[in-house]
Amino acid sequence: MTVTATRRVLLVAHTGREEAREIARSFAKSLTAHGIVVRLIASEAAEIGLDAALFDPAIETVADDGAAAVDCEVAVVIGGDGTILRAAEITHGSGTPLLGVNLGHLGFLAEADPDDVEATIEAIIARDYTTEERLTVDVTVYRGTELVARTFALNEASVEKAARERMLEMVVEIDGRPLSRWGADGVVCATPTGSTAYNFSAGGPIVWPVVEALLIVPLSAHALFGRPMVVAPSSVIAIEVMATNEGAGVLWCDGRRTVDLPPGARIEVRRGAPVPLVRLHDSPFTDRLVAKFDLSVEGWRGAGERRLRNGGKTPDSAADTDGSDA
Structure with a gap:
């Protein structure tokens, strides 16, 4: 049986x-x-x-x-x-x-x-x-050598100032090397999936979900080098909250889970285990963007559209059969 x-x-x-x-x-x-x-x-x-x-x-x-x-x-x-x-x-x-x-x-x-x-x-x-x-990110928070929190994010992990009236002073590190010191409202570390969420609102790039990369977007940084960045999926991003900060910070993961960040805290963001999403339709991500944002594509004359207008023939084949070259 x-x-x-x-x-x-x-x-x-x-x-x-x-x-x-x-x-x-x-x-x-x-x-x-x-x-x-x-x-x-x-x-x-x-x-x-x-x-x-x-x-x-x-x-x-x-x-x-x-x-x-x-x-x-x-x-x-x-x-x-x-x-x-x-x-x-x-x-x-x-x-x-x-x-x-x-x-x-x-x-x-x-x-x-x-x-x-x-x-x-x-x-x-x-x-x-x-x-x-x-792609997801694993997020760890240290105070000195002590691990105080471990979590993950599907969309993004953001380090933000806890007090509205104070900037957050921090140093951003990539793969063990310091990149820049920022006085800012915070910084967003996003996945390609999260590129259409907080990352997008903060001025970061939209990245196709099939692209393997991590995104870094400073929030209102008072710095010349405060532009969005795309780094390798194998990179480890670290954000050190300066010990000289008068105010504290807060870590948000997917806008749902929070960790308080005292001055001197270190946050590390690295690639995590993937999350599988079910697909019912084989629709291109471009079409999803157009539909979700209601983007205007009026006037588009792509190859597929031209084939439809020509009864399935390419423009060249249509020219060969309509007598225009005779």
């Missing part, structure tokens, strides 16, 4: 939105009907209205203890990019791919929209999807 392994899907939702709760219930109903166990954080299950006692064993509830995503083939995330970043915390270390259903504004991390719910459910049931690995 063949024993079939139980399939499990983790479900994470923005429970503060009724639309998200409704979509979560739709996912749970459809997936469990196909023999797939749906797992939820216990507190979220109660807010969504999925009582495990009524659906057991098709619905599982677990504690948010760092092991919630273990043995799950995919994590379906219903909400905006903030919800996906929260899900990345839950799945960090498990390697579970994230599939975002966007209910937010831009939703660069999400793969599907609310109108795509049925197609997304069918893709999960049929395992008809691919994954794309996204």
Whole structure:
């Protein structure tokens, strides 16, 4: 007799939105009907209205203890990019791919929209999807030789001043060598995935997700050499908060996790383990930029567009058959 392994899907939702709760219930109903166990954080299950006692064993509830995503083939995330970043915390270390259903504004991390719910459910049931690995950063904080904090970021790690009225004096180091001293509001260290988030707002470059690189963007630096930089993915970026600072700083990772930085703190940022994102469509990143930012491409006459206008022929082949060269 063949024993079939139980399939499990983790479900994470923005429970503060009724639309998200409704979509979560739709996912749970459809997936469990196909023999797939749906797992939820216990507190979220109660807010969504999925009582495990009524659906057991098709619905599982677990504690948010760092092991919630273990043995799950995919994590379906219903909400905006903030919800996906929260899900990345839950799945960090498990390697579970994230599939975002966007209910937010831009939703660069999400793969599907609310109108795509049925197609997304069918893709999960049929395992008809691919994954794309996204670079992350590991972040460590030292006070002297003491390690005081360790975390990660999918989008960015930013060192910022804690007091509005004071600049933060710091020295930036790349691969063990000092680069520049800045008096600034802070500095953003971003991944290519995060290049469309805080990095973009701070004036940094947009980097295609397939590019392996780390980005450094100073925030309102009082320095001649205070420009955005792109460094190798193998580089180690270090930011030393000067001991002479009168005020403290704060480390933000993905806008969610914070660490207080006293004068003299050292923050090191290096490449971390990748996070897999589910892809349902093979759409170019260029198209995603155009759609998300509503960019004008009026007047474009690319090769593909010309072929469409010429009935599938290239401009040269069209010229050969229309008699213009006769």
